[in-house]
Amino acid sequence: MTTREAAQALLEQLAGPAAVLRDDQWTAIEALVVGRRRALVVQRTGWGKSAVYFIAAKLLREAGRGPTVIVSPLLALMRNQVAAAERAGVHAATINSSNVADWDEINERVHRRELDVLLVSPERLNNPDFRDHVLPALAHDAGLVVVDEAHCVSDWGHDFRPDYRRIRTLVGELGTDVPVLATTATANDRVVDDVAAQLGVGGRDTLVLRGGLDRESLRLSVVKAGNPAQRAAWLAAHIDSLPGSGIVYTLTVAQAHDVASLLREQGHEVAAYTGATEAAEREQLEADLLANKVKALVATSALGMGFDKPDLGFVVHLGAPSSPIAYYQQVGRAGRATESAQVILLPGNEDQDVWRYFASVAFPSESMVRNVIGALDAERPQSTPALEPLVDLGRSRLEMVLKVLDVDGAVRRVKGGWVGTGAAWEYDEPRYRKLDEARKREQQAMLDYQATNGCRMAFLRSQLDDPSLTPGERCGRCDNCTGEHVSADVDSGTTEQTRQRLMRPGVEIAPRKQWPSGLAKLGVELSGKIADGPASGRAIGRLTDLGWGARLRRVLDEPDGEVTEDLVAAAVKVLASWDWAERPTAVMALDSDRHPLLISSLSRALARLGRLTDLGTLRYSPTRRAVTAANSAYRVAALDGAWTAPDRDLVASAGGPVLLVDDVADSGWTLTMAARVVRAAGAPDVLPFALASTS
Structure with a gap:
């Protein structure tokens, strides 16, 4: 049986007896199995890219080569591919965040050469144990390395992931006779060129197969x-x-x-x-x-x-x-x-x-990134939660920065967290500016798609x-x-x-239950569980709601003014359906730089309609610090001591829980810290209420 006949037989096992191997599929398989070449395949969804690498993996295995490593970005993709591989007699397993309990067994199967294919999430490539112990053996013995959804490698791809940039290191450590296949359905000329450079698959011995992207159905x-x-x-x-x-x-x-x-x-x-x-x-x-x-x-x-x-x-x-x-x-x-x-x-x-929101949480400024580098020790590893109080970045953005710095060589992930390497690092401002410009062009193109004739x-x-x-x-x-x-x-x-239906008001504001770690480093002696915070709260709606979202965004974007009747009516509906343990007896507004009249007028309206004691406004302290921080520890530190204590006799006279009114509940820390002040003044409980929630 020729190699092509063997490939055809495997395709029939994968896709059914009616399946016929396309010439361009065979071209890719031949390049990988016979020529041991590196290839970049850009073909539309449904073309059969996975058939290429599963067939190549099986043929290489039968020729005595090592297991194929497939870097794959999504769990749904992995589950589908493992099932598909088994149909062709390809023994496959996956290592990802959803099967942690199986990792040790899978690693052992890799060492015993019982697996034909190992599917790995890109995040695994930066796991210290996997990177230092499993990956070197795979790189040394791999029969084939596949990078699926390879546009993620590129800064210019629509789903850029820092973890994917480590693939270039993986490819660089492979033997010269280990074939590499990169596949994607979504790559324009710029992405194709960039992926080739990132993977090191460029050059005269690289096969690029790029087909038409029309989808006839x-x-x-x-x-x-x-x-x-x-x-x-x-x-x-x-x-x-x-x-x-x-x-x-x-x-x-x-x-x-x-x-x-x-x-x-x-x-x-x-x-x-x-x-x-x-x-x-x-x-x-x-x-x-x-x-x-x-x-x-x-x-x-x-x-x-x-x-x-x-x-x-x-x-x-x-x-x-x-x-x-x-x-x-x-x-x-x-x-x-x-x-x-x-x-x-x-x-x-x-x-x-x-679109603007997601663009706003892109890669941060140089000063913020250098704060991260400066906070790291060369000897003592620090976890991401431990770093949060030291830098002004939220958890997800901090993790992104650390991954990029790791790939760039400025930091290294080790057991126990992250360490600095001391290596020089340059902030690539032109690159980030070009990315932002490209993002804006893509957004305009999406508007043009909607308008085109x-x-x-x-x-x-x-x-x-x-x-x-x-x-x-x-x-x-x-x-x-x-x-x-x-x-x-x-x-x-x-x-x-x-x-x-959409305009039915009312979403829960879940209370914060745990203080962020590392507050002592910022001079705040709070830790562990929050014992004096607010109860569960409510908001009229989320800023992203299909119903209330647009209305609430408009109100919050407008100049400050008295609350409107529709918002008061919605607030009353929320309060009427609130299943609180004890009904509030008083209401208090939170001081605000942007919407003082909006919040105070809503508070007064609720006091009048609900026959609640009006406790006025919880005023900012003249010595308060501006809250500009992105992460939890910095926000708590900035809010500590932010308000002047209210009159204890006035709070005590209410004789029950206090409804605490704000405009927007975002991180939850403003309401948490303000509630502590009100409870310290004698309120038995605090029930947060906001016009809008961000989540």
Whole structure:
């Protein structure tokens, strides 16, 4: 049997007896197995990239080579690929955050050469034990190294991850005869060039296979259905008419839960799927969608790259992603093995607010980064939580900075945390400026996609520099090509019912229960559990809500003024449905630099309507410090001593819990620290209430 015949037989095990190995698939397999070359494959979703590396892995294993290492970014992708590998007799296992209990056993199987394929999350590459003990053996003995979703390697890719930058180190340590395969469906010319440089796969011996990105099954449409309530009503009215089962994407976690709840109330079988969903629940939700037990998963981008349901019938976006490349990646989940799949974008004016927020938490300034380097010791490891009180960065941004500095050689992750290396480090300001400029161009391109009268598929392909796209080419399937535009109309009664559901006020403000570590380093003697904080609180809505979000953002962006009747009415509804242990007897406003009149007038209105004692305003101390910190420890330190103690006799005269009123609950520390002041003045309990919550 020739190598190609063996590859064909393995493909039939993977994909069924009717599957036929494409010439370009064979070209890639031959380059890896026979030529031991390095290859970059840029092909559309559904082309069969995973078949290439599983077949190559098996053929190399049969030739006596070591196991294949696949660096793969998402758990959904890993689970699907392990199942696919087993169908072809490929023994595969995965090491990721959801199977910690299995790591030791899997490592032993690697050493015993019982595995053909090991799928590794990029985060594993920076785990000290894995990096120092498992990875060297794999790099020395690997039969093949695969970097899946390789656009993540690139600064210019839409899903750049610092951990992916370590792959270049891994590839550099491989033997010269170890083949390397990088694959992605979403790479324009700039990303292709950058990935080649990052992986070291450039040069005359590198094979680049780049195919056309047209997706013949996709029917692209844009429906401008109006405000959030109108768009949600449109979805509720049309979801049953969409083919098969599918995915409804939202831009935020809150929106995913809101929409899923709304659809379930109207009898639709849907579930929310976000980055906050527990790993076991995610796996079950994926299985339910694969088995068509649900009409849709209402998801954030957490359900994205690599989720493989060939007969996925539709993808709907409630809100536009910030990049046409990211959009192409997500809609590529649909129609991989069907003749037709519906792809519908329902954009909103508030989308750009979400884009701006995510852009605002990009890589921080040079001074902040140098604070991180300066806080590290060369000998004594420090954990990320221990570093937080020493630098003004939140946990997620601090971890990102540390990973980038690790790849750059300025810090090193070891057992117990991070240490400084003493190596010189330069802040690449031009690079970050170019990234910001590229991000803005992509955002404008996404707006242009919504407005174009041309072929929508051609537009997306052009954004990806599709080499097979010809001038003037049209797909003949999208709404602009066919002239068949999906109606945005929804029955006014349905829209009003949806609006009322979405505008039901009330979200919980969960109390902080533990003091951040390291406060003593900042001169604050607080630690352990919080014993004198507030009870569970409430807000009218989240700033990201489809219902109240736009209204609350508008109020908070406007000049300060008296609270409006609609907000008072909403507040009363929230208070009426609050299942508190003891009803408040008094109300107090928090002092504010931005909205003093808004907050105080709301507090007075609640005192009048609820017949509560009006305790006035908890005033700032003249010596308070400005709260500009991003992380918890710095915020607590800045808020310590921020208020003047209220009159104890006045607080005691209320004889019960105090409703503490603020404009926005974000980190929860302002309400926590203020509640301690009110309780120290004699209040038996404090019930926080805010107009808006950020989470």
